[in-house]
Amino acid sequence: SSHTDEREIDMLKDIGVQILAKCDGLPLAVKVMGGLLCQKDKIHREWEMVLSDSIWSISGMPEELNHALYLSYEDLSSSAKQCFLLYSLLPKTAVFFRDEIIGMWISEGFLHGTLDDLEELGSKYYKELILRNLIEPDAEFIDQSVCNMHDVVRSFAQFVARDEALAAHSGETNIVSKLSAQKLLRFSLEEKALESDVLDWSSLQAQKTLRTLILVGHINIKPRDSLVHFPCLRTLHIAFSHVVALLESLHELKHLRYLSLEHTDISILPDSIGKMKFLQYISLRGCHQFVDLPRSIVKLGQLRHLNFSGTSINNIPRGFCVLTNLRALRGFPARVDGDWCSLEELGPLSFLEDLEFDGLENITDSSSAAKAKLGDKVHLTSLFLNCGSILEDDGLIKEEDCVSEEKQQQIEKVFEELCPPPRLENLDIKGYFGRWLPRWMMSSSAVALKSLRILFITDLACCKQLPDGLCQLPYLEFIQINRAPAIKRVGPEFTQSYHQHSPRPSQMVAAFPRLEKIKLIGMVEWEEWEWEEQVQAFPVLQELMLKQCKLKCLPPGLASQA
Numbered sequence: 001s002s003h004t005d006e007r008e009i010d011m012l013k014d015i016g017v018q019i020l021a022k023c024d025g026l027p028l029a030v031k032v033m034g035g036l037l038c039q040k041d042k043i044h045r046e047w048e049m050v051l052s053d054s055i056w057s058i059s060g061m062p063e064e065l066n067h068a069l070y071l072s073y074e075d076l077s078s079s080a081k082q083c084f085l086l087y088s089l090l091p092k093t094a095v096f097f098r099d100e101i102i103g104m105w106i107s108e109g110f111l112h113g114t115l116d117d118l119e120e121l122g123s124k125y126y127k128e129l130i131l132r133n134l135i136e137p138d139a140e141f142i143d144q145s146v147c148n149m150h151d152v153v154r155s156f157a158q159f160v161a162r163d164e165a166l167a168a169h170s171g172e173t174n175i176v177s178k179l180s181a182q183k184l185l186r187f188s189l190e191e192k193a194l195e196s197d198v199l200d201w202s203s204l205q206a207q208k209t210l211r212t213l214i215l216v217g218h219i220n221i222k223p224r225d226s227l228v229h230f231p232c233l234r235t236l237h238i239a240f241s242h243v244v245a246l247l248e249s250l251h252e253l254k255h256l257r258y259l260s261l262e263h264t265d266i267s268i269l270p271d272s273i274g275k276m277k278f279l280q281y282i283s284l285r286g287c288h289q290f291v292d293l294p295r296s297i298v299k300l301g302q303l304r305h306l307n308f309s310g311t312s313i314n315n316i317p318r319g320f321c322v323l324t325n326l327r328a329l330r331g332f333p334a335r336v337d338g339d340w341c342s343l344e345e346l347g348p349l350s351f352l353e354d355l356e357f358d359g360l361e362n363i364t365d366s367s368s369a370a371k372a373k374l375g376d377k378v379h380l381t382s383l384f385l386n387c388g389s390i391l392e393d394d395g396l397i398k399e400e401d402c403v404s405e406e407k408q409q410q411i412e413k414v415f416e417e418l419c420p421p422p423r424l425e426n427l428d429i430k431g432y433f434g435r436w437l438p439r440w441m442m443s444s445s446a447v448a449l450k451s452l453r454i455l456f457i458t459d460l461a462c463c464k465q466l467p468d469g470l471c472q473l474p475y476l477e478f479i480q481i482n483r484a485p486a487i488k489r490v491g492p493e494f495t496q497s498y499h500q501h502s503p504r505p506s507q508m509v510a511a512f513p514r515l516e517k518i519k520l521i522g523m524v525e526w527e528e529w530e531w532e533e534q535v536q537a538f539p540v541l542q543e544l545m546l547k548q549c550k551l552k553c554l555p556p557g558l559a560s561q562a
Contacts, residue, residue, distance in 0.1 A: 099119075107235045166187050187204070219241055240262075256278065266290055285308075321346070352380055385429050430456075479515065480521070489526070517544075524548055
């Protein structure tokens with residue numbers, strides 16, 4: 001059988017060389033073909049079908065229709081094709097996160113699965129586009145959460161979708177004439193800030209069949225302008241623009257599923273939003289003036305995603321707990337007084353996968369944190385726990401006495417009650433000012449974090465010690481600690497991971513078995529790092545960043561191990 005394997009491999013090599021020749025030495029075509037062949041079984045019949053495909057011989061193809069791209073595109077399922085084409089409309093210089101893109105795919109009805117697993121299905125298509133090299137992860141963002149699309153791939157996809165979709169950018173002279181000449185299903189526009197001839201909202205109004213409208217940058221919206229002209233709209237994304245004038249007519253969008261008004265000038269949502277029964281996705285990320293959510297929000301039983309990150313929201317209506325379809329909730333304001341929704345409203349939201357709290361320092365009673373029932377949310381994979389930072393720009397505490405011991409004990413108890421379920425993969429803690437990190441981050445009980453892959457800790461004001469339960473975590477890939485002025489020494493507790501039952505040094509397993517990157521930034525008082533040569537740690541470390549600290553020398557363990 002090994003003889004047959006060798007023959008099969010030789011045949012594959014021969015076919016591979018011939019496919020390579022057809023790519024004309026274009027690196028992108030080679031990458032895309034590699035991505036396509038990865039999806040095939042490694043048997044020569046499958047590869048021969050790719051080699052002999054009639055698409056290679058189509059002559060007179062427009063240059064957007066690169067043969068390799070066309071082959072890869074034709075090999076996609078019909079749902080994945082739609083997802084890919086929509087991706088190509090996203091304005092090139094704007095940042096779109098994976099959950100936003102998947103939200104658009106869901107809203108458009110591209111994903112055919114049960115309501116429970118739509119996000120998972122979207123994730124699968126997103127990964128497939130990456131595997132096929134049709135989109136490429138942006139290295140600046142962790143965990144492939146942002147991708148870029150190569151210009152050649154983008155113009156290919158826009159060419160394929162040309163009959164029903166148009167992606168325009170400011171500075172094009174003929175946008176208005178294109179809009180009047182064609183009935184579109186999808187339109188995206190990217191406006192640069194300094195353009196004098198900004199497009200008027202009224203020039204969009206003939207597009208009565210639009211299902212998706214994406215506008216990034218300033219568009220000229222006048223007081224009488226309205227959304228009433230877009231009865232079929234399912235996806236509306238407007239960013240970095242003034243949109244207040246449109247809010248009055250928002251409820252006219254009877255079929256809207258996806259509403260994103262990021263970095264705009266809105267301060268409230270209209271009460272009539274309760275009539276928009278199909279809404280699944282609302283993002284107001286970065287709307288600094290936004291303060292108030294109407295009571296009618298509790299009527300939107302289909303909501304899957306709510307994002308208030310970077311807003312000034314201080315009021316969530318009571319009864320919020322009926323929104324049991326929520327998968328993601330970002331920027332939830334932790335308040336306890338008055339008529340505000342308390343953390344216990346989150347108790348019944350058992351489908352949450354992604355949860356962010358803001359202002360946890362406002363919680364005076366840890367029992368209300370317990371009522372959020374984090375440990376019961378078995379689907380939770382990302383958790384953000386934010387307090388207002390007490391650090392100055394130089395990374396030191398603002399005033400010596402600004403945090404009482406009582407406040408510290410209070411925040412310690414609150415965090416203790418926010419112990420996540422064991423499926424958690426991403427943990428992000430900001431502004432924590434307790435003296436110790438919660439017990440569930442420490443060695444004996446770090447089982448709560450057994451699936452953790454990514455850890456960010458920012459502005460850790462008063463802790464004198466890094467958490468000592470991390471070194472045993474089997475999947476941890478990335479740690480970033482940013483500004484921790486109370487830490488002067490990192491001792492053996494950070495790297496020494498004994499088998500719990502047999503603490504003999506000979507039984508030691510390597511600490512941080514999967515950690516690839518660790519960034520320790522702004523630990524401004526850190527002087528000493530103890531890690532002995534014989535202690536095995538960081539066997540697969542690729543990147544170590546140390547910035548703004550007082551370390552005089554690196555530990556001997558680093559040179560001998562990593």
